[in-house]
Amino acid sequence: MKNLFTYAAACLHNTAIDEKLALTHDAWHTLTNGELTFSEDVPVLAITEVRFPNKPVLLAPRDMPKRKMTSPEGKAAFFHAIAHVEFVAIYLAWDIIYRFRGMPPQFYQDWLQVADEEAQHFELIRTHLQTMGVDYGDLPAHGGLWDHAKDTAHDLLARLAMVPRCMEARGLDVTPAIIEKFNSIGDKASVALLTRILTDEVGHVERGSYWFKQLCQQQGVEAEAKYQQLIKQYYIGGKPKGPFNREMRIIAGFSNAELDWLETPP
């Protein structure tokens, strides 16, 4: 297997977790060795053909059991939730590659690097969870994460606005306080893990901003106005609620004007 889109199809249309992780790393290594081809003769199947494993069982957020993060059960539940976010993130990176063809090679290289990093994040969290006696799939998980992918399967600008520049950007807002909480209880392993992930996630949001602006420029549309329009159109409730991590979002390619708009109540 040497073609990027063949790897993408294999990762999206099969449920085996370990195989997906191995294929993702293999695709990235093949690219870094200069042996990956980008031949587009692999057909694009509808997003309804994407397959997830039978476990975890997916629940609506309101049905998820609520636990205090500092209890052992709460900590395991928290990291299980993060493992699921990372697992879906592997799919999101592969799907933006698979579904949106005709982009420059750098686009595919960037999102393949993201897929590889999301697979690493998933593996790190899964190993951390296993030290607590829990494996990925043992607990229920948030069922709504893939909805943004389905909603934006036909529109790359909307996908970039909603996934890296909305969902993943929320991680930049909320993770520092969670790291602080684990730090305050002396949980160094959790602090190290979440800090590593946060560093990579700034890069993912930055790539989202970069390609969003590139594509807007190419289409002759004004990027900041387009971002507002897409968030209003696709985000349930009009726009995400803050507080926003201004410093990290600026590094990740948000403008002050975009942040001012986000911070203004709807």
Ligand SMILES: [Fe+2]
């Ligand atoms: Fe991640």
Ligand SMILES: [Fe+2]
């Ligand atoms: Fe990410």
